Amino acid sequence: MNLLVSFAQVVNVVDSISIHVRDKGVNDAETVALRAAWEKIHYSQAIFESGVSYNEIYVRSEAGRNLWRMLSDHFETKITKSNFREYFEGHPALLATKIVPTDILGGNPPSAKEFIGRIDEIRQLKQLSKTNQCICISGISGIGKSSLAAKVISQLAKKSPLFDYFVWLPVHYQPVLRNLLKKLLLYLDKGESASTLSSQDLSDLLLQFLQQNRCLIVLDEVDSILGLQSPPDIREEYQVFFRRMVEEQHQSCFWLTAKNFVEELSMYQQMRLPIKIMQLGSLSQKDAQQFIESQGIVFDADWGQMIHSCMGNPLLMQAVIKKVIKAQDGKASLVSEKTSLALDEFEYVLKRLFDNATDVKNFEILVLFKTAILQEGYESVPLQALTHEILKIKPDLANIDVINCLERLQKHNLIDLTTNNEGAAIVMGNTIKKYILRKYANNLEKELDNFL
Numbered sequence: 001m002n003l004l005v006s007f008a009q010v011v012n013v014v015d016s017i018s019i020h021v022r023d024k025g026v027n028d029a030e031t032v033a034l035r036a037a038w039e040k041i042h043y044s045q046a047i048f049e050s051g052v053s054y055n056e057i058y059v060r061s062e063a064g065r066n067l068w069r070m071l072s073d074h075f076e077t078k079i080t081k082s083n084f085r086e087y088f089e090g091h092p093a094l095l096a097t098k099i100v101p102t103d104i105l106g107g108n109p110p111s112a113k114e115f116i117g118r119i120d121e122i123r124q125l126k127q128l129s130k131t132n133q134c135i136c137i138s139g140i141s142g143i144g145k146s147s148l149a150a151k152v153i154s155q156l157a158k159k160s161p162l163f164d165y166f167v168w169l170p171v172h173y174q175p176v177l178r179n180l181l182k183k184l185l186l187y188l189d190k191g192e193s194a195s196t197l198s199s200q201d202l203s204d205l206l207l208q209f210l211q212q213n214r215c216l217i218v219l220d221e222v223d224s225i226l227g228l229q230s231p232p233d234i235r236e237e238y239q240v241f242f243r244r245m246v247e248e249q250h251q252s253c254f255w256l257t258a259k260n261f262v263e264e265l266s267m268y269q270q271m272r273l274p275i276k277i278m279q280l281g282s283l284s285q286k287d288a289q290q291f292i293e294s295q296g297i298v299f300d301a302d303w304g305q306m307i308h309s310c311m312g313n314p315l316l317m318q319a320v321i322k323k324v325i326k327a328q329d330g331k332a333s334l335v336s337e338k339t340s341l342a343l344d345e346f347e348y349v350l351k352r353l354f355d356n357a358t359d360v361k362n363f364e365i366l367v368l369f370k371t372a373i374l375q376e377g378y379e380s381v382p383l384q385a386l387t388h389e390i391l392k393i394k395p396d397l398a399n400i401d402v403i404n405c406l407e408r409l410q411k412h413n414l415i416d417l418t419t420n421n422e423g424a425a426i427v428m429g430n431t432i433k434k435y436i437l438r439k440y441a442n443n444l445e446k447e448l449d450n451f452l
Contacts, residue, residue, distance in 0.1 A: 007038050008189045009095050010088050012105075014067070017074050025107050026067075028179055029054050031186075033064035037084035049196070050179070103157040105187040106167045109150035109218070116294060117287025118148060125152050125255075125278065129162065129216065132274045134246050134254045136265055139280035140413045142315025145257040148280060149218050153255075156216065163252070165215040172221040174230055177237045181206055184217070203241055210250035223258035226265075243268070246275045260412070282312025282413055295321050309430035311413055316431065366393065367405050371415065371428050372436040383417075383424035 011034060015026045026034070032054060036046035043064070047054045064081060071079040079087060088094060125148065128135050137145045150168075157166045167187055171180065181202035188209060197205065209215070224230060225238050245254055246268050268275045283291060288307040289299050291314060297303065310316035370389050374381045387402045406426060409415045416427040428436075 006189075007035065008186050010034070010038065011186055012189070013088075013094055014071070018070065019108050021070055021074060027063070028175065028183065029059050029063040030067055031183070033059050033067055033081075034084075036064075037081040040082075040085065104153060104166045104168050106169045106184075107220075109153060109168045110146050112147065112151040112154050114294070115147055115151040116291045117283060118144070118151075121148055121278075121280065122152055122155075125149075126156070126160075126162075128276050128278065129253045129255075132253060132276050133250060134242070134256065134265075134268075134275040136275070136277040137255060137257045137280060138260055138277055138411070140313065141259060142313050143280050143282070143413060144314050145280055146220050147314075149220070149255050149257055153216060153218060163214045163216040165213060167215065167217045168220070169218065170220045172224045174224050174234060176234060177241055178202060185209070188213075188215070199237060199241075203244060207244065207248055207250060210245075210252035213252070215252040216255070217252065218255040218257070220257050222256045223260065226258065246273050279411055283307075283314060283317075284312070288312050288317065291317060292321065297321065305430075311429040311432065313413065363394075363401075364405055364409055366390070367402065367409065368414065368428075368432070368436050371426055372433045375426075375428055375433060376437075380418060380420065380425035380427045382422055383426060386426060 011026065011031060014034060018026050018030075028050075032046050032050045033043065035041075035050075036043045036059075039046070043060045044056050047056060047059060068079050068081065068084075071084075075087070077087075125135065125137070137149060139145050153166055153168065156162060165188060167184065169180065169184065175183075178199040181199065185202065185206060222238075225234055226242075227235075242254075242256075242265065265275065266277060269277055282288075285304070285307060289304070292303050292307075293299050306320060307317065310320060367386070367390060370393075371381050371386060374386060374389065383403075383406075387399055390402050391397060391399075406415065406417060410417055414428070414432055418425050418427055
């Protein structure tokens with residue numbers, strides 16, 4: 001007699017095969033195609049029941065066809081929509097063995113094999129996860145948020161007794177909440193009867209599971225669903241969902257990665273709810289040096305200056321390293337050349353930050369612009385001098401407005417706030433300084449003031 005085979009079990013198997021063959025899991029449209037095959041219904045009906053308006057031709061001709069081809073190659077027998085269910089029901093042993101030896105469900109986290117440094121941050125993330133229901137990992141693009149989360153979840157999944165389930169889900173494609181919850185419950189093998197439930201019912205079901213089991217769930221790039229650029233209906237629905245996950249008691253933990261977080265999540269932390277915002281800063285000088293030497297480069301003072309120019313941002317440093325190796329055979333003879341090599345990559349990072357952030361606005365741009373001008377030829381800018389210049393342009397503001405602005409810019413790793421013999425000072429990396437001066441060089445202070 002054949003063993004009962006659930007659709008959730010089959011999706012987990014196909015997802016594992018997909019990760020092994022294609023280095024990525026099954027997406028939402030492919031899950032719809034699998035359901036159509038499993039329930040032996042038309043693609044149009046499966047699309048309708050999914051609650052999302054997928055193009056039927058795409059689901060049938062692209063998503064479905066790619067799946068059947070992949071499964072046919074893997075099992076070395078022809079798999080089609082019509083015989084998909086019979087094949088799995090006739091081979092129950094497939095469900096007893098994982099195709100890919102991994103304890104992390106869902107998507108495929110970034111590789112953590114070449115992760116370097118951040119010992120304190122790793123320890124902090126693990127510690128915070130013991131007592132909080134949500135950890136928000138924040139930082140500028142390229143600083144290593146996803147890499148840190150991938151490194152720690154891979155460690156915990158191997159040997160930690162803290163959690164029983166580990167799930168990694170990217171959300172950069174802005175899934176509606178109902179679909180994300182169905183997918184999440186499916187990975188947790190609790191989605192068999194969830195296809196017709198509302199978002200609220202699915203949230204209830206997930207919360208019940210989180211109360212009974214210890215789960216670590218990573219949602220990567222949540223600014224795509226919480227930021228101002230996301231559709232208002234999606235953003236509002238997720239805000240309600242995250243509030244429930246923080247306010248209602250359970251024994252699980254969410255990790256959310258984003259360049260920055262909406263004020264509501266920061267407010268939850270101030271209300272002493274079990275949520276923490278972990279700001280990820282630049283790599284330390286020691287870690288950055290190790291990062292550079294791991295590329296086969298002999299470290300010297302010029303490379304030390306390059307770390308400062310790139311503000312310890314691994315993405316920017318990696319871009320410079322690749323170009324220097326290609327153009328100069330790994331010789332770091334001219335710091336100015338290496339800084340210029342990073343400008344294109346940095347311009348992309350800053351454009352995304354300024355276009356998508358909720359708190360980098362025109363006043364922040366003015367402060368960056370004046371800092372870049374005042375720091376020309378100097379290592380830092382005295383806070384008093386910068387404040388004086390800003391208030392000449394914006395006399396309606398106060399000192400505290402400038403300080404709050406500088407704190408927001410520091411949060412994005414765009415400046416550093418330091419203290420020297422003359423008091424508080426601001427330090428801006430050469431790369432960000434060159435970018436700001438190049439972008440706003442033709443803007444006179446009066447014109448910039450009118451722009452504001």
